Amino acid sequence: MPRQNAPPSCIKAEVVGGDCEAGWYILKLEEKTAIAGQSNAYIGMIQGGYVTTDNLPAQYQATGAKLDLAVELNGEYSPRCLTVAVMYPAVRVKKVCSSNDVTQP
Numbered sequence: 256m257p258r259q260n261a262p263p264s265c266i267k268a269e270v271v272g273g274d275c276e277a278g279w280y281i282l283k284l285e286e287k288t289a290i291a292g293q294s295n296a297y298i299g300m301i302q303g304g305y306v307t308t309d310n311l312p313a314q315y316q317a318t319g320a321k322l323d324l325a326v327e328l329n330g331e332y333s334p335r336c337l338t339v340a341v342m343y344p345a346v347r348v349k350k351v352c353s354s355n356d357v358t359q360p
Contacts, residue, residue: 265352266303270320274307274343276334280316281307281343284326307334307343315354322354 271281286303306326315322326346333345 265323265325265350268322268324268326270311270316270318270322271305272318274334275336279307279309279334280311281305282311282326282346305341305343306346308346308348309334310348312348312351315351320354323352325349325352 267285268282269285271283273279274281283305284303308326308329326348329345329347333342336342
């Protein structure tokens with residue numbers, strides 16, 4: 256059972272590119288990459304693989320951007336695609352912990 260009072264743990268991610276609906280971005284979360292020093296945090300059900308999100312801050316939306324972020328499952332809605340070969344779990348970005356390869360506005 257997840258620890259509801261603990262903050263989500265940060266995990267390494269790379270922006271793969273846009274998803275099928277405008278404003279949604281596919282992220283590749285690296286397996287088992289919780290950031291050191293967060294022993295009281297939890298990663299939750301999302302521990303690696305591909306996810307999609309619609310609340311990635313604009314300065315991090317470039318394809319190839321690498322960042323550490325905390326995410327949670329978004330069970331309320333997901334992108335609407337006309338044809339779908341692969342559906343990725345929808346997540347919400349809770350916070351960006353750090354980033355590389357990002358151009359600040």
